[in-house]
Amino acid sequence: MTATPVSPVIDGWFTTGEEPRLLASRCTRCSNVVFPPVSTAAGAAAFYCRNPACDGDEYDAVELSRRGTVWSYTDAQYQPPAPYVPATDPYQPFALAAVELPEGLVILGQVADGYGVADLAVGAEVELVVETLHTDETGERTIYRWKPVGFEARSARTSTTEEN
Amino acid sequence: MVVIAGAGMHPWGKWGKNFTEYGVHAARAALRDAGVAWADVDFVVGGETVRNGYAGYVAGSTFAQALGWNGARIATSYAACATGAQAIDTARTRIMAGLCEVALVVGADTTPKGFLAPNAGERWDDPDWLRFRLLGMTNPAYFALYARRRMDLYGATSEDFAAVKVKNARHGLENPNARFRKEATIADVLASPVVSDPLHLLDICATSDGAAAVVLVSADYAKKHGIASPVKVAAVSTVTPTFPNTVIDMPLLSTDSSALTGVPERTFKEAIGQAAYEEAGIGPEDVDVAEVYDLSTALELDWIEDLQLCKPGEAEILLRAGDTTIGGRIPVNPSGGLACFGEAVPAQAIAQVCELTWQLRGQATGRQVEGAKVGITANQGLFGHGSSVLLST
Numbered sequence: 001m002t003a004t005p006v007s008p009v010i011d012g013w014f015t016t017g018e019e020p021r022l023l024a025s026r027c028t029r030c031s032n033v034v035f036p037p038v039s040t041a042a043g044a045a046a047f048y049c050r051n052p053a054c055d056g057d058e059y060d061a062v063e064l065s066r067r068g069t070v071w072s073y074t075d076a077q078y079q080p081p082a083p084y085v086p087a088t089d090p091y092q093p094f095a096l097a098a099v100e101l102p103e104g105l106v107i108l109g110q111v112a113d114g115y116g117v118a119d120l121a122v123g124a125e126v127e128l129v130v131e132t133l134h135t136d137e138t139g140e141r142t143i144y145r146w147k148p149v150g151f152e153a154r155s156a157r158t159s160t161t162e163e164n
Numbered sequence: 165m166v167v168i169a170g171a172g173m174h175p176w177g178k179w180g181k182n183f184t185e186y187g188v189h190a191a192r193a194a195l196r197d198a199g200v201a202w203a204d205v206d207f208v209v210g211g212e213t214v215r216n217g218y219a220g221y222v223a224g225s226t227f228a229q230a231l232g233w234n235g236a237r238i239a240t241s242y243a244a245c246a247t248g249a250q251a252i253d254t255a256r257t258r259i260m261a262g263l264c265e266v267a268l269v270v271g272a273d274t275t276p277k278g279f280l281a282p283n284a285g286e287r288w289d290d291p292d293w294l295r296f297r298l299l300g301m302t303n304p305a306y307f308a309l310y311a312r313r314r315m316d317l318y319g320a321t322s323e324d325f326a327a328v329k330v331k332n333a334r335h336g337l338e339n340p341n342a343r344f345r346k347e348a349t350i351a352d353v354l355a356s357p358v359v360s361d362p363l364h365l366l367d368i369c370a371t372s373d374g375a376a377a378v379v380l381v382s383a384d385y386a387k388k389h390g391i392a393s394p395v396k397v398a399a400v401s402t403v404t405p406t407f408p409n410t411v412i413d414m415p416l417l418s419t420d421s422s423a424l425t426g427v428p429e430r431t432f433k434e435a436i437g438q439a440a441y442e443e444a445g446i447g448p449e450d451v452d453v454a455e456v457y458d459l460s461t462a463l464e465l466d467w468i469e470d471l472q473l474c475k476p477g478e479a480e481i482l483l484r485a486g487d488t489t490i491g492g493r494i495p496v497n498p499s500g501g502l503a504c505f506g507e508a509v510p511a512q513a514i515a516q517v518c519e520l521t522w523q524l525r526g527q528a529t530g531r532q533v534e535g536a537k538v539g540i541t542a543n544q545g546l547f548g549h550g551s552s553v554l555l556s557t
Contacts, residue, residue: 010288010298032421032424034420034421035417035418036417039289050408050420071309071313072309072312073312074308074311074312074361075305075308076300076305077358077359078359080300080302081296082284083282083293084297096300098412103423104421105418105419105420106410106412106418106419107417108299108412108416108418110300117312117361122313122317133298
């Protein structure tokens with residue numbers, strides 16, 4: 001059996017392996033953390049620290065926590081338009097979640113294969129995994145995703161303090 | 165003081181015409197409504213449209229030329245969905261500075277069918293491209309995140325969201341500029357396909373062609389030309405977010421981190437309305453009518469709270485009590501809103517102001533909020549553009 005090459009669909013956004021993590025940029029001056037990481041491809045403005053009280057423009061790469069709580073979630077019942085590349089034909093709907101990490105950011109991602117909105121609730125715990133997004137001429141392209149950790153009761157109605 | 169001398173629109177729809185034609189139609193309607201001659205206009209602001217080539221990028225010039233060069237100064241504004249508010253603010257401040265007397269503000273657009281998608285080409289440095297490529301994250305998916313939060317945090321139901329559509333569909337029935345003028349039932353909404361859970365197709369606004377225009381004049385000019393009891397522009401809020409912006413915004417993949425400074429006192433959307441209230445010295449308790457950006461039914465409920473028309477988590481209570489229906493305590497989207505119009509990006513914030521102008525003049529036939537004296541609009545443009553206009557009699 002020939003192994004298909006596997007590579008991240010985008011460089012420098014997440015680590016792979018058994019315990020993958022998102023990669024963020026931390027300002028060397030004020031330690032504000034941003035995701036996606038600061039990249040030379042993203043234009044000059046992306047270099048400046050977003051903290052208005054800071055003039056920083058240099059960053060350390062840092063790994064973010066693997067686990068966070070669901071800020072909200074949804075799914076894509078219809079195939080999104082290009083540049084989305086469908087993984088299957090016919091199209092298979094997938095779920096999406098915005099996840100709050102202990103570092104104080106909310107990060108959007110697809111939800112792991114096999115999980116849908118019924119497996120999610122605001123406030124529920126999820127964990128980062130890396131899965132295949134689609135296959136192109138170079139092989140399998142991977143992306144970070146959020147995977148539900150157990151199915152907690154919908155206790156989210158008591159944890160609304162971050163709303164305002 | 166800047167006043168609205170005239171308002172005009174081209175009906176929303178899918179007419180297949182050039183955006184300039186829509187814009188000129190709306191501009192002439194607004195000038196007619198104002199009783200102001202085009203030759204008197206000394207400043208034109210066009211809302212830029214990104215879908216109509218060079219003419220769209222220089223919309224101020226395009227409209228001025230189409231109306232026939234009259235030597236007026238021009239500007240073109242772009243602030244995504246907030247374009248109209250920025251254009252109005254540009255005209256207003258020039259009048260307030262005494263640099264012009266009569267300003268014409270025009271926004272017009274043609275829009276494609278279906279999901280709004282980014283321009284072609286590979287752009288690995290563009291968040292608006294990456295959100296589709298890496299996540300398949302469409303605009304309705306963002307609306308759905310906010311909607312789901314209302315359900316999980318506040319106990320909102322799909323029936324509540326559908327009730328917003330039912331209300332707005334009824335409001336828009338008699339509006340000659342609305343594209344969709346047909347009653348909807350809760351069952352219709354719930355029977356329409358789910359696009360992004362929990363939002364059904366009929367919870368989400370369409371995209372439309374359309375145009376709106378207003379004529380702004382100085383109070384002196386209004387007086388000189390016998391424009392009796394005109395509607396006043398009490399405030400225009402075009403604020404940007406304050407760091408850290410902790411509510412995820414289309415088209416971004418992440419929020420700012422709140423680790424350094426904590427969660428701010430107000431979210432960006434709350435700050436948009438607050439800035440308008442502070443500028444006008446008018447409070448939410450004084451508002452009689454609101455036109456808010458119901459890109460989705462659930463988003464109307466968010467805006468009602470963001471504008472402080474009720475406490476967070478209580479918009480469904482207002483809705484269920486009929487408070488936001490015409491005849492209720494604080495009618496919202498008497499025009500029928502985006503539910504009846506569909507979004508025509510650079511025209512929409514101006515259209516909100518047109519509607520409130522007619523409401524405050526008592527001219528909103530078939531949808532009049534009786535005795536309305538103060539009205540507020542709210543909307544938010546991509547990439548940090550706030551938009552709220554407060555009008556008063």
